[in-house]
Amino acid sequence: MPKYLLIMRGTDESNAAMMADIDEMMATTGQFIQEMVKAGVLLAAEGLDDPRQGVVVDFSGETPVVTDGPYGETKELFGGFFLLDVASKQEAVEWAKRVPAAPGAKVEVRRVPGSDEVPQVGE
């Protein structure tokens, strides 16, 4: 069965709005996660730390180059994910619409192909 990754893409403004009331954010996110657990669809969920605390390893040159901070000039940054085991793309989208997110944020829905879809070697 295909799985779907819901990728949280926040902006500085939406992240700030989320963090303005951390208790509220934790409560609504926790409730959303519980809904997905009870529906039997949640496989994994994680939220990422401040992108400024991250590093980027760049393979453009001959040897990997390590730089501090977020990647490039992108306005929306990957802030967390939910991995879902659902029956259809539409169901993944329906869950994505229920993600507690602040104005300006986006949720990207990406399909994760099943391991049975990877071509078999030597056949």
Next chain:
Amino acid sequence: MGTADVEAVWRIESARIVAALTRFTGDFGLAEDAAQEAVAEALVSWPLAPPANPAGWLMAAARRRAIDAVRRRTALQDRYALLAAGLAADAVDGEEIDPDRIDDDVLALMFVSCHPVLSPEARVALTLRVVAGLSSEEIARAFLVPVPTVQARITRGKKTIAAAGVPFELPPAAERRERLGGVLSVLYVIFTEGSTATSGDRLLRPDLAYEAIRLARTLAALQPDEPEVHGLLALCELTAARFPARTGPDGSPVLLDEQDRRRWDFSAIRRGLAALAKASARGLGPYGLQAAIAATHAAAPSVEATDWDRIVVLYEALGRVAPSPVVELNRAVAVAMASGPAQALAIVDELIASDLLPGSHLVPTVRGELLARLGRRPEARAELELAARLCANQRERSVLLRKAAALAS
């Protein structure tokens, strides 16, 4: 919004809607009918006017249909319905679904759908339709039966529940464990039909196995303190982890000793092991023991390097807590791997003497394999040919015939 969007919302909401409506009206059949009518209404109306809150829309439409149905009955001077109408009117005043109650209501819905007064077929059909939110068409496709057959099973199931006066509630403490066992066995029946189809031209029906896993996850979330729920979930996850390696590119079965273990789904194995850890909190039950066997396979790099002694011990334990001829047959296979085919053949011959698995293709399949390993080729061939005649799955049958033919040379 199209049909697929309506179905997606329904998949998420069906159990909660039917559970809440059954709570409001006290009538499971009426609640299910009302919910189905709401879906039909959504299929017509959403493409024209997509609702802002699809889940809320479905709930409101279903509730309206339920109240209409109760009113119609009231008009017929049905005293029971008058009572129900009072309940429904109260419920309508209440706003959304009561979050403190809905988990127990969904659980009650699973217990009602798997109630012992129902035929096994009705339990499966009702669970898939009401709890999992599948349509009659999807259930019919999954079990290779005509749609009217599924519809008849559901209709009769609802009538049986009404006639038997099955209450919409969690079973009393004294019956709880046994009734939970009933729910688990329905989920396991659905899973096994998906993992080894009993008929047809495909070995696996991963979509059906997926429904069982999803339902088992729901049950594990609602009954976290029941080890066997986690045991069943672990068994399903660990078994499904092998699906990608179990069929070749042409759909033919690939047996365990020939599977490319790199194709096993390692995240499913990890989930299975996590569930197994929860299952073993107070000693393993029948599902937990089977999961432990699957976990032993999952941990092995090859058939040769598998801890077969451990598997024999686990089958012995399983045979004590849940004796069955199939378990005995599987124990024979494990004994053959741990201690050689001669000892295993003695177990199989004992099974045949007691005639506990009449007509099963599994007994001659195993006996044929053991005889082949002992070098008794003509007897082995006859057994495998017998197995092929008894086997209803075309894919498995052709493997058996191929093996039998190989023994002729």
